[in-house]
Amino acid sequence: MRRIVVVGASAAGLAAAETLRREGYDGTLTLVGDEPLAPYDRPPLSKQLLAGEWEPGRLDLRTPDDLAGLDLDLRLGVPATGLRPADTEVDLGDGSSVPYDGLIIATGVRPRRLPGAGGHVLRTLDDAMRLRERLAPGRRLVVVGAGFLGGEAAAVARRLGCEVTLLEPAPVPLAHAVGARVGEMLTDAHRERGVDLRCGVTVTEVTGHGVRLADGELVEADEVLTAVGSMPNTDWLVGSGLTVGDGVVCDEYCGAARDVCAAGDVARWFNPLFGRSMRIEHRTNAAEQGMAAARNLLRPEARKPFAPVPYFWSDQYDMKIQAYGYLRGHDEVAVVEGDVAERRFVAVYRTGDRVAGALAVGVPPRELRRWRQAIATGVRWREAVQIDAVAN
Amino acid sequence: MKVELEADKCVASGQCVLAAMDVFDQDDDGIAVLLDERPADENLDGVREAVAICPAAAIRLVDQ
Numbered sequence A: 001m002r003r004i005v006v007v008g009a010s011a012a013g014l015a016a017a018e019t020l021r022r023e024g025y026d027g028t029l030t031l032v033g034d035e036p037l038a039p040y041d042r043p044p045l046s047k048q049l050l051a052g053e054w055e056p057g058r059l060d061l062r063t064p065d066d067l068a069g070l071d072l073d074l075r076l077g078v079p080a081t082g083l084r085p086a087d088t089e090v091d092l093g094d095g096s097s098v099p100y101d102g103l104i105i106a107t108g109v110r111p112r113r114l115p116g117a118g119g120h121v122l123r124t125l126d127d128a129m130r131l132r133e134r135l136a137p138g139r140r141l142v143v144v145g146a147g148f149l150g151g152e153a154a155a156v157a158r159r160l161g162c163e164v165t166l167l168e169p170a171p172v173p174l175a176h177a178v179g180a181r182v183g184e185m186l187t188d189a190h191r192e193r194g195v196d197l198r199c200g201v202t203v204t205e206v207t208g209h210g211v212r213l214a215d216g217e218l219v220e221a222d223e224v225l226t227a228v229g230s231m232p233n234t235d236w237l238v239g240s241g242l243t244v245g246d247g248v249v250c251d252e253y254c255g256a257a258r259d260v261c262a263a264g265d266v267a268r269w270f271n272p273l274f275g276r277s278m279r280i281e282h283r284t285n286a287a288e289q290g291m292a293a294a295r296n297l298l299r300p301e302a303r304k305p306f307a308p309v310p311y312f313w314s315d316q317y318d319m320k321i322q323a324y325g326y327l328r329g330h331d332e333v334a335v336v337e338g339d340v341a342e343r344r345f346v347a348v349y350r351t352g353d354r355v356a357g358a359l360a361v362g363v364p365p366r367e368l369r370r371w372r373q374a375i376a377t378g379v380r381w382r383e384a385v386q387i388d389a390v391a392n
Numbered sequence B: 001m002k003v004e005l006e007a008d009k010c011v012a013s014g015q016c017v018l019a020a021m022d023v024f025d026q027d028d029d030g031i032a033v034l035l036d037e038r039p040a041d042e043n044l045d046g047v048r049e050a051v052a053i054c055p056a057a058a059i060r061l062v063d064q
Ligand SMILES: Cc1cc2nc3c(=O)[nH]c(=O)nc-3n(C[C@H](O)[C@H](O)[C@H](O)COP(=O)(O)OP(=O)(O)OC[C@H]3O[C@@H](n4cnc5c(N)ncnc54)[C@H](O)[C@@H]3O)c2cc1C
Pocket: A007, A008, A009, A010, A011, A012, A013, A032, A033, A034, A035, A041, A042, A043, A044, A045, A046, A078, A079, A080, A081, A106, A107, A108, A109, A122, A123, A124, A149, A233, A236, A263, A264, A265, A266, A280, A281, A282, A283, A284, A286, A311, A312, A313, A314, A315
C-alpha cells in the first residue's frame, strides 16, 4: 500500500495514523478532519474544560512536534463528502478528491438534537467553550438527558453555582445501561447536590426560554443543554455501497469492505468476545480500535479479530465511576463488594451465564483488574460470583 | 529513551499497566505511577503501546 487515507482526525483516527507509522508504513498518509483544530481530546470537555480548570491547549492529543513526526498529508477544516470505492477515491468538501489503497473511517458521532431552536449540545471544543461562557452563579441551566454526559455537565454546573434542572424520561438515570440500583444512587447524588432531577418527563421542544414538556409545561431556563445521545457520522457514505446501520457495519477485523476499515464511535463491529455486534462510544475503545484497524489494514494476511473488553469512566461530583465490559441488556446485577448507598462498591453484571461487565465506584482500580480478567476470559457467572463470596 | 508521565492528566484507566506492567502501576486512586523512567529495551514496545492507548494522552516517550 502506498496511499492510506484516514477520515476523522480525533482519537480513533489519530491512533490509526500513529499505528500505521509505528508499524512501518512509509507511504502517503492523508488525515482528513472537518474540524479546523489539531486532534484534541473530548472527555475533558464536560469536566475540566467546562469547569474552567483547563484551557483549550491542554486538550491537544499530541504536540506539534509529535504530529510533524508522523509526516502527514493533513487536511483539517475540510469534510469528506463522499466515497467511491470503485474508483478508490474519497471526495472532499473543497472539491478535491484523494485516492487511496487503504481507507480508515473514524468520523465519530454527532449529538442528537430535539425539535426547536437555541440551546447547546456538547461534542466539540466550540460547543464546550460556548456553554462555559454562559455558566455562572445563579444562572439557570436545564440539562435534557441524565446520561453520563448530562450527569457530568450537571455536576460541573452546580459546582459553578448554577441552578440546575436535569430532565430524564426514564424512572432513574441510566437504568437501561447500568441497572436500577446504580441509577438510584446517581439520583441521590444529584439531589444531594441540589440538582432538581425530574425523572419520567419527556421534553418535546427546546424554546428560546427553556424547554417544553410533553404535558405542555414550560420549564424556564437561561441555558439549555441537550444530551440525549448521538448519531454516527455516516451521511458522507451514502451511495458508497458500504453497509451502514447505526454505524459503519464491520466484521470482527474492523473491516467494512476490501481495504476499508472503521474505528471508534462510528464503527459497529462484531466483537467475538461477546459474540455480538456493538458500537462503543468510549474513549479507550477509540484508541484501541484505531490501532487494531490500522494493523489489520496493513497486514491482511496476519489480521486479528478485535475482541476487547470495553472500558469506560465518568467523573461526577466526587465520584469516579469505572466500568468494564458490556453492561447493556444484562440479566442480573450483583453487588460483590462494598455498599452502593455508601458509593463504594463493585457491581457485576450477568448476561446469559457469564460475567459480562463490572462497574465500580470508589474502589482502587487495582481491585477491578480481576473482574476485567473474568470478563476477558468469559468466566461463568456461578464460578465468579461464588469465588468472590469466598474471597470476601 | 525516557518516559514522561503527566499525572494530573491521568484518568486512571489502567491501560498503561496492561500494556507495560514493569513500567507502570496505579496508586489507590488509580493515578498512574511510573516505576521505571528509563525502561529496558525489551519493555519499550509495551511503553509505545501505552503511549498510543492512554486515553488521556498523559504519557510520552522521549528520545534522550
Ligand atoms: C463531552 C464528552 C465527554 C466524554 N467523556 C468520556 C468519558 O468520561 N469516558 C469515556 O470513555 N468516553 C467519554 N467520551 C467519549 C469519547 O470522547 C469518544 O468515545 C471518543 O472521542 C471517540 O473518538 P472518535 O475518534 O471515534 O470520534 P470523535 O471524537 O467524534 O472524532 C471524529 C472526528 O471526525 C470528524 N468528522 C466527522 N465527520 C467527518 C467527515 N465527513 N469528514 C471529516 N471529518 C469528519 C469529527 O468532526 C471529529 O473530529 C466523551 C465524549 C464527549 C463528547
